[in-house]
Amino acid sequence: MKRRLAVLAAVLITLTASVLTFVNPAYAATGLHIEGRNIVEANGNTFVMRGINHMHTWYAGQTGSFADMKAAGANTVRVVLSGGRWTANTAADVTNVINLCKANRLICVLENHDTTGYGEDGAAYTLDQAVNYWIGLKSVLTGQENYVVINIGNEPIGNTNPSQWTAATVAAIQRMRTNGFEHLLMIDAPNWGQDWQYVMRDNAQTVLDADTRDNTVLSIHMYAVFNTASSITAYLDHFQSRGWPLVIGEFGWQFDSGQVDDQTLMAAAQARGIGYLGWSWAGNTDPILDMTNSFNAASLTTWGQRIVNGANGLKATSKEATIFGGVQPSSPGSSSPSPSSPSPSASSPSPSPSNPVPGACTATYAIAGQWPGGFQGEVKVTAGSAVKSWTVTWTYANGQTVNNAWSATVTSSGSTVTARNVSYNGTLAAGQSTSFGFLGSWTGTNSVPTLTCSAT
The missing domain is CATH 2.60.40.290 (Immunoglobulin-like)
Structure with a gap:
């Protein structure tokens, strides 16, 4: 009997340890982290990204855009960086970017754009090279876990051999953790971010399991592949039903019938508590995807109007991260009607x-x-x-x-x-x-x- 009791006690101890291990995920003790399918702040508050992409690496002088994007209702900005494929963004520059985000009460998603289209674009860097870039910036990133998300590599695999994405992504996550990064990591899909061959969808659990800190969010980019409501909702529902954390890291608007159904996308994201980050504030070679005319916050394009003032747009749905304290400036609709246009009236007084x-x-x-x-x-x-x-x-x-x-x-x-x-x-x-x-x-x-x- 004593032997049976001892065996039973050992089993109970083992089960208890297993339960304790299960309910105590290994995310960073402070900072943004994943709980279930949600991004959560250190204080336990769920944070839903509502933001804009900014092409900083090519327009490093447009620092006023951070305040402008905040004023447009964003609670997050995804910042394009380069480690050398284009003019490299130095540690000093990245420090300034982080300070601009914090000064304007924005969560800062930093992404390395060098990896875009690897395997199909001969100039693209590997994810391993992207990790080298982040390691070189570690001194200015450590301690910023409350404010910074690291998007390891933008659209890291093109349409050539997208199956290589899984192993490359697993290795990149593990190198980041081995090198001591505690940040929330964001992982882009292959197929230029659009995952039309479903490599990320079908290997999501493998990638999430690779993170010893259980602190990774997956990111889908939605453009022409997602030009119908059904294609958008089916993809989002697949991740939601499995409890996988997901954000829409880039998307454009339906300027013709072959483009992404942005209205469905924003409504579906809002209904499911999924973050979204529109592409982009300004500076595109094809200005159809610019939200502003020449970085002028007072001159929103059609796309800008849709994402800033739409029914499920930034001003209607964005909530500021609680790390910044104070009032919530990002949801004016709660206290006054959203404007039909953010442009100054003709009679606006001078400063x-x-x-x-x-x-x-x-x-x-x-x-x-x-x-x-x-x-x-x-x-x-x-x-x-x-x-x-x-x-x-x-x-x-x-x-x-x-x-x-x-x-x-x-x-x-x-x-x-x-x-x-x-x-x-x-x-x-x-x-x-x-x-x-x-x-x-x-x-x-x-x-x-x-x-x-x-x-x-």
Whole structure:
């Protein structure tokens, strides 16, 4: 009897250990991670990507686009980088990109574009080479797990021998983990990202199991292969039914019947809690896929209007990551109707400078977009000398109100508004600038107030 009890106890201990192992996934203790099929923040809050792709490696000077994409409702930006196929993005540049994301309260998906079309495009890099690039950047990526997702390689296999994708992807994930990366990893499909031969779909579990940290999300790119509602929903449902984490890492719009059914895509993603990242803000060789005209946030294209202001678009469905704290600036529809157009009205006032305080700071107020009953404001703060914190105040003359704000803590008392820096943008060197934005309401007149800026 004692022997049986001892055996039974051993079995129970083994089963208990197995259960404990099962319910304690090996994701990073802090940072974005996977639970089931969801992306989750360190505090347990589910985060659904709603964002835009930005071709940074070819347009590194367009740093203002980060604030513009945030103002358009994005909670995530997928940033195109290169390790050498094009002009390499250095550690210093990547650090600046991460800081731009954080300053604009955006989750930053960093992707290596060098791998695009490997096996079919002779210039493409291998996934192993992409991992080398990330290893070279490890010093600036470590510690950013709350804010950064690493998309190891963009569209890493073309249409030639797509079956090689599985082994190459498994090896890349394992090398990333062996080299100490704790970040959430994003994995693109083969077939130029569109997986029309279903290699990713049919080998998804093998790839997910390869991650010792259980912290990988799969990414499908949807273009002409997904030009019908049924093709989109069938693909998404396959992953959902199996509990596999998936995001739509790129997609365009249905500018003709042979292109992706973007309206179904956004609605289906919203219904299933799946993230999506539209391609792209601006700069395409074929501008049909540009969301803006020449990076001008006030001039949205048809595609831009669809993804920014559509029924299941960014402004209607995006929620800011809770890591940034404060109010949720990305869903203005909850407090005021979404605009039919984000473009400034013809009568929008010019930017108004603050009353300068010598040696402290100045601030400039501008109306970035205006529509019946609502508007988007932006304030730029510039330090006259080195400062550690700043405060901007103004008083509205026409009854305007601030509803949501980002990159500043904004409070109102009657018609007086006070904006204070947040943790990451209070310290400014002499001559350095930062900015914050907000969504407001107005009736009748929307005049620009006079600002006062003070700093310590």
